[in-house]
Amino acid sequence: MLSSSSLDDEFMAVRATGVDRAFGGVQALRGASFAARPGEIHALAGENGAGKSTLIKVLCGVISADSGTVEIFGQTVRRVVEPGARRRLGVATAFQELSLIPDLTVAENLLLHEPPRNRLGLVRRSQLAATADTILRRYGVDYIDSFAITADLSVAHRQVVELVRVLATEPRVLILDEPTAALPDRQVEWLSTHMRRLRSQGSCVVFTSHRWREIEAFADRVTVFRNGTHVTTRDRISESEAVTLMSGRTFEGAYPDVTTIGRGDSALRVSDLRGGRLAGVSFDLRRGEILGVGGLAGQGQRDLFLTIFGARRPSGGQLSVAGEPVVVRRPRDAINAGIGISYVPEDRKAEGLFLPLSIRDNIALATLSRRSRFGFVDRGQERQAVATIVGRLRIGAGRSPAQAVGNLSGGNQQKVLMARWLLTDAHVLLLYDVTRGVDAATKHDIFELIAELAAQGKAILFYSSETEEIANLCHRVLVLREGRISVELDGPVRDAERIVAASLKEMPDA
Amino acid sequence: MRDAMGWLRRLLDGPASLGYAVLVATTVVYFAVYTSNLGHLPTSFDFLSILNTTLPLVFVAIGQSLVVITGGIDLSVGGIVACCVAITATTVDGTGVMPFAWLLLVLVLGTLAGAVNGIIIARARVAPILATLATLSIFSGIALWVLPVPGGYISPSVRMVLTNPTIPTGLIWLGLAVVGWLVLRRTRFGMRVYAVGSDEASAIAVGVPAARVKVGVYALSGLCSALAGIFYVSTTTAGDANAGAPFILTSIASVVVGGVSFAGGRGSALGAMAGAVALTLVIDVIFFAGIDPLYQSLFQGLFLVIAVLLGTGAALVARARRGTL
Numbered sequence: 163m164l165s166s167s168s169l170d171d172e173f174m175a176v177r178a179t180g181v182d183r184a185f186g187g188v189q190a191l192r193g194a195s196f197a198a199r200p201g202e203i204h205a206l207a208g209e210n211g212a213g214k215s216t217l218i219k220v221l222c223g224v225i226s227a228d229s230g231t232v233e234i235f236g237q238t239v240r241r242v243v244e245p246g247a248r249r250r251l252g253v254a255t256a257f258q259e260l261s262l263i264p265d266l267t268v269a270e271n272l273l274l275h276e277p278p279r280n281r282l283g284l285v286r287r288s289q290l291a292a293t294a295d296t297i298l299r300r301y302g303v304d305y306i307d308s309f310a311i312t313a314d315l316s317v318a319h320r321q322v323v324e325l326v327r328v329l330a331t332e333p334r335v336l337i338l339d340e341p342t343a344a345l346p347d348r349q350v351e352w353l354s355t356h357m358r359r360l361r362s363q364g365s366c367v368v369f370t371s372h373r374w375r376e377i378e379a380f381a382d383r384v385t386v387f388r389n390g391t392h393v394t395t396r397d398r399i400s401e402s403e404a405v406t407l408m409s410g411r412t413f414e415g416a417y418p419d420v421t422t423i424g425r426g427d428s429a430l431r432v433s434d435l436r437g438g439r440l441a442g443v444s445f446d447l448r449r450g451e452i453l454g455v456g457g458l459a460g461q462g463q464r465d466l467f468l469t470i471f472g473a474r475r476p477s478g479g480q481l482s483v484a485g486e487p488v489v490v491r492r493p494r495d496a497i498n499a500g501i502g503i504s505y506v507p508e509d510r511k512a513e514g515l516f517l518p519l520s521i522r523d524n525i526a527l528a529t530l531s532r533r534s535r536f537g538f539v540d541r542g543q544e545r546q547a548v549a550t551i552v553g554r555l556r557i558g559a560g561r562s563p564a565q566a567v568g569n570l571s572g573g574n575q576q577k578v579l580m581a582r583w584l585l586t587d588a589h590v591l592l593l594y595d596v597t598r599g600v601d602a603a604t605k606h607d608i609f610e611l612i613a614e615l616a617a618q619g620k621a622i623l624f625y626s627s628e629t630e631e632i633a634n635l636c637h638r639v640l641v642l643r644e645g646r647i648s649v650e651l652d653g654p655v656r657d658a659e660r661i662v663a664a665s666l667k668e669m670p671d672a
Numbered sequence: 673m674r675d676a677m678g679w680l681r682r683l684l685d686g687p688a689s690l691g692y693a694v695l696v697a698t699t700v701v702y703f704a705v706y707t708s709n710l711g712h713l714p715t716s717f718d719f720l721s722i723l724n725t726t727l728p729l730v731f732v733a734i735g736q737s738l739v740v741i742t743g744g745i746d747l748s749v750g751g752i753v754a755c756c757v758a759i760t761a762t763t764v765d766g767t768g769v770m771p772f773a774w775l776l777l778v779l780v781l782g783t784l785a786g787a788v789n790g791i792i793i794a795r796a797r798v799a800p801i802l803a804t805l806a807t808l809s810i811f812s813g814i815a816l817w818v819l820p821v822p823g824g825y826i827s828p829s830v831r832m833v834l835t836n837p838t839i840p841t842g843l844i845w846l847g848l849a850v851v852g853w854l855v856l857r858r859t860r861f862g863m864r865v866y867a868v869g870s871d872e873a874s875a876i877a878v879g880v881p882a883a884r885v886k887v888g889v890y891a892l893s894g895l896c897s898a899l900a901g902i903f904y905v906s907t908t909t910a911g912d913a914n915a916g917a918p919f920i921l922t923s924i925a926s927v928v929v930g931g932v933s934f935a936g937g938r939g940s941a942l943g944a945m946a947g948a949v950a951l952t953l954v955i956d957v958i959f960f961a962g963i964d965p966l967y968q969s970l971f972q973g974l975f976l977v978i979a980v981l982l983g984t985g986a987a988l989v990a991r992a993r994r995g996t997l
Contacts, residue, residue: 224877261877265870265937270863274878277860284858327878 173236175200175335175366176221181230183216185569190216191390193230198383200235200334203357203367205377207399208387209408209601210573214370215258217387218339221368222255234335252334256324256341258370258572258599264313268323269294271312272330301326302352317344317508318459329356336360338369340572342376343599346459346627354380372601373628374401401602409603416606417634418613420654425450425637428485429501429621430470430590435479438465441645442479447590447621452612454636454653455625456661462645463625467594470623471505472496483590502588506580508595515575517568521557522548524567525581551581556607573600580608584615591615591622598627609635630658641665688943690931690983695946698953698975705960718956723842724835724907726952728753728900730945732919733926734849735786735896737944738889740927742869743936744793744800746890747920749897751811752785754916756901758815761824761911764902771827779898785811786894790887808920815913824911834906845903853941856892865889870937922951925972929979951975 174197183191191213198204208214219225221232223239232239234251262271269290270277278289294308303322312320321344328336336357342350357367357380371377377384378398386393386407393407426449435443439462447453455463468474470481472490481488483500490496496503516524526544548563557570557577567578580596593612597605612635616622626632632639633655641649641664649664706714732749739746756778764771764778785807792803835842856862864885867875876882900919905911929947932939954975958968 257877261874263867263870263874263878263937266863266866270866274863274867274880275860277863279860284855285860285863287858 172199174198174233175235176368177233178217178221179231181217181220181232182228183220183225184228186566188565188569189390191220193391194387195392196385198366198368200366201361201364202382203361203369203380205381205384206368206370206387207377207384207404207408209603211571212387212408213390214387215339215571218255218337218370222253222337249331253337254328254331254333254335255337256328256339258339262312262320262324262327266312267308268306268310268312268315269308271323272297272327297330298326301329301356318346318349321345322349325353334365336365336367338367340370340372340599342371342373350376372599374404374602405602408601418610420452420613420616420635420637423450423613423616426619429483430503430623431482432470433480435466435469435476437469437476437478438462438474439645440465440469443645443647445640445647447623449589449619449621450616451638452616452622452624452636454632454639455623455642456629456632456639457642457665459627461642463642464594466642467505467592467623467625470496471503471592497586497588501590502586503590503592504583504586504588505592506583506594506596508598515567515579518566520564521552521567521570521578522563524578525551525585527582547585551585555581555611557581573604576600577604589620591620593622593624595625595627597631629661633658633661688931688940688946691929691943691946694929694979695950698950698957702953702957705957709960709962720837720840722952722956723840723846726949727835727842727845728904728907729919729922729926729948729952730846730849731896731900731903732923733930733944733948734853734941735893736923737927737930737932737939737941738865739800739893740932740934741865741936741939742886742889743872744886745924746789746804746893747801748789748804748807748811749893749923750916750920751808751815752782752894752897752916753901753904753919754815754913755785755811755818756782756898757904757911757915758819758913760902760905761826762819764827764830764905765825766827771830775830775902778902779895782898782901783891783895786897787887787891789894790890793890794883794886812916815916819911819913822910822912824905826905826909831906831909834903849945850942861885861888866937925976926951929976931983
């Protein structure tokens with residue numbers, strides 16, 4: 163509750179009072195209140211599942227509240243289905259689960275509602291791309307091809323298009339759910355200038371982020387949510403206090419100590435791997451080792467992970483697992499190779515989860531054949547295995563594993579995906595940006611788990627868009643540059659700046 | 673010149689390319705089988721007869737591909753065609769303006785029947801396959817009630833306009849169908865059809881009125897089925913309440929051959945139209961090759977499987993070259 167009575171009377175750009183909302187038995191919001199002023203950038207912070215995304219959907223009218231009221235500039239709104247009506251209110255929202263249509267081009271997505279039309283009212287397809295290009299140029303992102311099919315863009319570029327789509331409406335209330343999770347630093351900078359510009363025009367910007375330094379850098383005020391309710395709203399909150407407020411727990415040390423973990427024999431040897439952006443990568447990953455892959459964005463990190471896992475065809479090079487050469491043509495080969503390879507991706511919507519299925523089914527999926535006898539699944543054993551991992555990762559805050567994954571928050575979905583691959587008992591784990599869009603407390607759980615897995619003798623290849631995580635969690639760091647390893651750093655590096663510096667220097671010839 | 677090349681490239685790279693390729697291949701086979709069996713090239717009479725017999729399927733295929741692009745399926749086309757055939761054959765028998773007024777009424781009824789499908793699917797959220805299976809039964813029943821035994825008649829004045837047996841008026845209607853599709857593709861509604869089929873949740877999130885789009889699409893499919901019914905009666909000069917059933921599978925087959933994705937969001941009715949013409953040609957090939965008509969469905973089925981295998985094979989090769997997950 164907002165305690166101060168002056169706040170209750172003040173004219174607000176956005177105000178939600180006593181909002182309840184449940185999804186299939188899961189109470190996402192309970193009596194939630196929120197208020198943001200015109201001309202301010204307001205951060206909304208909370209753990210995964212705290213109700214941030216639900217609140218945002220209620221604020222912009224995509225879903226209705228079970229009870230409670232929402233006001234935009236003093237005007238009460240209910241569920242607003244019509245985009246025109248939403249735009250007349252001046253509200254524009256970029257959603258966490260991107261709301262771009264995958265099969266349409268960038269231009270069609272940007273102009274879905276107001277395409278350029280001729281006198282007969284028909285869409286002028288020749289003008290479509292030109293108009294879209296004008297918009298993209300106006301917002302300084304002309305590096306995006308308006309002819310491209312949206313599904314073919316990288317996650318970062320799709321996010322940029324999503325942001326341009328909402329910015330282009332020049333809204334009075336701009337709501338951004340996790341806008342920076344998929345963005346490289348340069349685009350985060352780009353976004354912040356537009357947020358500040360809108361603020362200076364008297365608009366209200368509400369955003370969520372799991373990166374506290376962004377909240378400190380951008381936000382005028384911060385509201386913390388926990389378990390679907392408002393905890394506090396203040397001008398400043400320190401990161402450590404915020405973590406405590408959001409989780410209700412206290413932590414000592416953000417990263418586990420990996421120096422004590424002993425390293426064993428070779429688990430995965432990669433020799434001269436080529437294909438996609440890879441121009442010959444060789445390294446040796448040992449048991450018990452957490453090997454970081456760093457470098458600027460787009461230097462072949464994603465190709466490296468996908469190629470090892472067999473999701474992308476290499477044009478050359480060899481792999482050997484536990485000393486034995488293996489040929490990996492498809493993910494199934496990697497899963498079955500020697501001591502087993504698992505890949506945990508970052509894009510949970512596209513690469514892995516079955517939203518209508520239960521938490522249990524989603525986790526157990528990759529190990530079905532191992533727990534089946536004559537084609538029937540041993541449900542009892544499955545239940546037990548899932549219960550252990552669900553508890554270990556604190557998935558879904560004590561919810562039943564029979565809940566549909568679609569009802570969980572984004573971060574909890576990420577945990578389900580991790581749990582699935584951890585259950586496979588694979589000894590080589592490829593963790594690709596698994597902490598993207600995950601809150602601090604959950605990150606802490608995931609790091610502890612990674613260290614524990616390494617201590618059990620598993621070999622871990624780790625990439626994160628947060629260089630700081632690579633710097634603190636990894637025994638060694640490979641810095642990729644133009645598809646090759648330009649530098650290898652012994653870790654823990656601790657100082658992320660060293661990795662960034664290493665990514666920039668050592669220019670090979672060019 | 674560069675524009676022409678670009679246009680050609682778009683034609684070959686586009687979603688309908690499978691349909692065009694299959695149509696070209698079938699046409700070649702048709703010419704070969706025809707000339708080797710009859711000793712001369714097909715005559716203008718043959719082309720006219722192919723044109724007139726293919727028109728009903730072309731219309732149903734347009735409607736079906738619209739529905740499939742939204743991620744749905746319309747089984748009730750068989751029922752709506754049957755209904756419209758029955759009503760046309762029993763009412764459009766006079767002279768003067770009256771027959772055309774009746775035709776208009778048939779089109780309206782077909783559209784309404786389609787809209788009923790759309791409302792059941794979009795508002796009551798019944799799965800398209802269930803909803804249209806049920807309405808297929810209902811519409812087929814109504815057709816039998818209107819025209820219990822095959823018969824009826826169609827006014828010659830209507831026939832001269834629709835499927836004239838001596839001059840290819842059908843070409844005009846085929847051309848109008850193509851233009852109609854191209855226009856629809858360029859409306860805002862057309863963009864929304866693809867958006868809903870590609871990712872309905874995202875489409876709703878950005879404010880596309882998905883339910884309204886779906887109702888519109890099924891209504892258009894109903895309109896297309898009504899057109900098919902009218903052209904069917906015009907070609908055969910009589911009605912049969914069981915005339916609709918074959919259109920269910922053949923329209924879906926046309927859509928498949930035409931390269932429209934059953935996952936929704938991708939494809940073009942132009943491909944489905946090419947597929948529909950190819951499917952009609954296959955029947956003629958079977959006839960001229962002297963194969964027992966009893967085996968017609970067997971060969972049509974084989975044709976469908978081979979066409980689709982070739983299509984997925986080509987897609988797989990393209991994907992392997994791109995090397996995506």
